[in-house]
Amino acid sequence: MSLEKIQKKKGKKSADPYVALLKEAYDKAVARDEARINKLQTERNPDKWRKIYDLYLQLDARQEKIKPVLPLYLIKENSLVTFNFKDYNNQIIDVKSHLVQHLYKRAKILLKSQNKGDIREAYNLLDELDRIDHGYKDVSKLMQQAHQMGTTYALVRIVNKTDKIIPKRLQQELLNFSSYGASNFWVDYHNQKQPGRQYDYLINLKFKQINISPDQEREKEIIEEKEIQDGYTYQEDANGNIVKDSLGNPIKIPRMIKVRSKVHLYQQHKEAQVVAEAEIIDNRTGQRVDNFPLQSQYVFEHNYATYSGDQRAIRNEYLDFLKEKHVPFPSTEQMVYDAAKDIKQQFKAILNKADFL
Known part of the structure; x- marks a missing residue:
């Protein structure tokens, strides 16, 4: 029942049904809570104090919520509605002491x-x-x-089982747990073993495969032809005289020519694939308790073009490529770093969830 509704209708006959319902609901709720308290008082289970404490707080809060709308009247009967409020402070203090x-x-x-x-x-x-x-x-x-x-203490290590070098910058980022935003209150991750610290788990971020494709540059030759307007001529009659329109202006005829261009489209391409796993080891038993496969890929691709002939013949889709030039291919180190960015996000999700800990 909305106390706000009673407040708005207060002093009107239309409020009587709501006031009567409030009184009935309040009396029933108080009787129910007090009966529950009396029953709990007889139990031997010490957990009862939490329930009793909550019930007393509920009783007190209920009457405090009603006080602002008082006094309430039944207008039709011209009678004051009384609520049996009690001072629960002593009971709350006593039960609070038992609970604490x-x-x-x-x-x-x-x-x-x-x-x-x-x-x-x-x-x-x-x-x-x-x-x-x-x-x-x-x-x-x-x-x-x-x-x-x-707190569960976990030592995180990077294990490289590949023939490639893991970039130092990548290792630092993978082991920088503060950047992960890890929010597990009961887990503390370390990237270096601390003297005297007993670790509950070892987490090995194991790089198993790093595959880098060779630098590839593909060339495609495209012949472009187009008929375009190249100025105009004047319309002539059979005698070679220029024909004019009704206003006396010479009639112009578009002069169309065919233009041709040879486009050389180049595509630079290089791929990197990283396969890894997060291995969770119980440090007390040495047993592997869980593992999570991780995989990511990065593709470098760059397009550029050159041409010979008339540029006007070239379609718009190739014009942007003409603005580009050949660029150096990323190094193996850069490819590994870019490919492993997604590995970092996957590993972060595992550490943040930390169900295994």
């Missing part, structure tokens, strides 16, 4: 575990506690401890 103690105790137990899943659960409990009661005991310190203990 429960969360703290449970988190401390989980922090003794050797399982990272338990440690991460402890962090979540402490985070919840901190939002409920910021500054409670040593929660901030424990959260830092839990994050460090619960």
